Amino acid sequence: MRLASWNVNSLRVRLPHLLDWLREAKPDVACLQETKTEDPNFPASELRDAGYHAVYCGQRAYNGVAIVSRTPAADVAHGIPDFPDDPKRCIAGTLDGVRIVCLYAPNGEAPGTDKYAYKLRWYEALARWMNEGLPRTPKLALLGDMNVAPEDRDVHDPKRWAGKIHVSEPERAALKKVTDAGLVDAFRLFPQPEKSFSWWDYRLRAFERGWGLRIDLALVSPALAKHCTACTIDLGPRKRERPSDHAPVILDLDI
């Protein structure tokens, strides 16, 4: 079973890339973020023609998440429980006995701003959910744009980024509260190239220079971690013309 996560940065703009990538990478389940597409405009028929079902929850201009899958998702749920949240940042479904949670964490703008406070509140709610719900969901995978680089090795220039958004200590602590529920960063279950990143700024030719962050994560429960066989970042789509600023993360399971 192959799971994936990709912040496409506009499904409308990136649909040709997505369809090509689905053909090439052949994920069984792909969690998408920043679809920026209202539900009536979701390209369900194009995806159906490509052999995929989809569940989704989007809005105009910002946010929006979707789970695209070979078989239909069961028990679809929206949002984080007990966290009223207008932006469309969370959708969950069960595929082949694996509970999949597709997440688009708030950006947070900069420490000290209202958006930063909201990001920390969002993370608190996610941590509460995971700490309360994990024992009832043995095979659980959180995939998404978490907008936090967990460690300095996930940052191209930790000195330059110290204290900045995506890297600040409160954000890392907030993410750790989620993983402390018993989730592991699947990417780090395997040897990885140094300087492995999943996002590069459009400006500065950051991708060509390797100036990235690893902020797109696959977090798995212990029962699922045992079944992980590989976790990689697919740089192919980021090299194309007019790419998303994020690259897909691919997680392979032996189930």
Added chain:
DNA sequence: ATGGCTTCATAGTGAAGA
């Protein structure tokens, strides 16, 4: 030292992303 691009909403530029 800053900001550099892309997308969307809109019809000029401004907001937001990260």
